[in-house]
Amino acid sequence: MVNDNNTSKNQLEGKETVEFFKDLDKEALQTERFVERNAKTLSIIFGVLILAVLGYFAYQQFVIAPKNEEATKSYLSAINQLSTGNNVDALGGKSAANPGFLGTYKNFGDTDAGKLSAYNAGLLRFKEGKYQEAYNLLEDFSSDNDILMALKYGAMADASANLNKPQEALDLLDKAASTSEDPYTSYYFTKKAGLLSLGLKNKESAKKYFLDIEAKYQEYDNGMSDAYIEMVKNY
Secondary structure, three states: OHHHHHHHHHHHHHHHHHHHHHHHHHHHHHHHHHHHHOHHHHHHHHHHHHHHHHHHHHHHHHHHHHHHHHHHHHHHHHHHHHHOOOHHHHHOOOOOOOOHHHHHHHHHOOOHHHHHHHHHHHHHHHHOOOHHHHHHHHHOOOOOOHHHHHHHHHHHHHHHHHOOOHHHHHHHHHHHHHHOOOHHHHHHHHHHHHHHHHHOOOHHHHHHHHHHHHHHOHHHHOOHHHHHHHHHHOO
């Protein structure tokens, strides 16, 4: 009886295996027929994919790489002018022969060197007292470096303050203080925000910033926040 059961079980399993492979054969046949029917379309799709991949690598090699190299050379040339105190030529933008930061930003704004050029050009425009242009240039700068981004917002805050937009400046200082995880950078902009609040006679805002310094950045502040908190009480 046990042997009969085993025999029946083995026969059943054998049938299931045969049926399984028959199904596989049907699937394979259907796939083969699909490929045959759509061979032309599939060949076109495959060809387009190959061309897209080759196009991407060609673009990276023959367009992006030379563009980045040229942008970097242009940026370093402007940096060299800046290091010698020649701010006018460092700013540039007046001729193709001397692109400077403005020309590098204009011609290669989508590269890292072009973005850095916008930042440097913004700082130089700020020194010239052209605060709106400085603000616009700084706004176009972007970076994955959080300290650079904090410095950007801080510089934009200075431009806004000089454009008589103190509340906007305060908002930007808030952003500058919270953008970077570097403690000194956060302390520096928190302190600037506190001092600006004092200038605006905004007692509660100023107190908030100086208490924040007292709680988080005492090692950088040398106890100055205590004096500022006392100052707030007199406003």
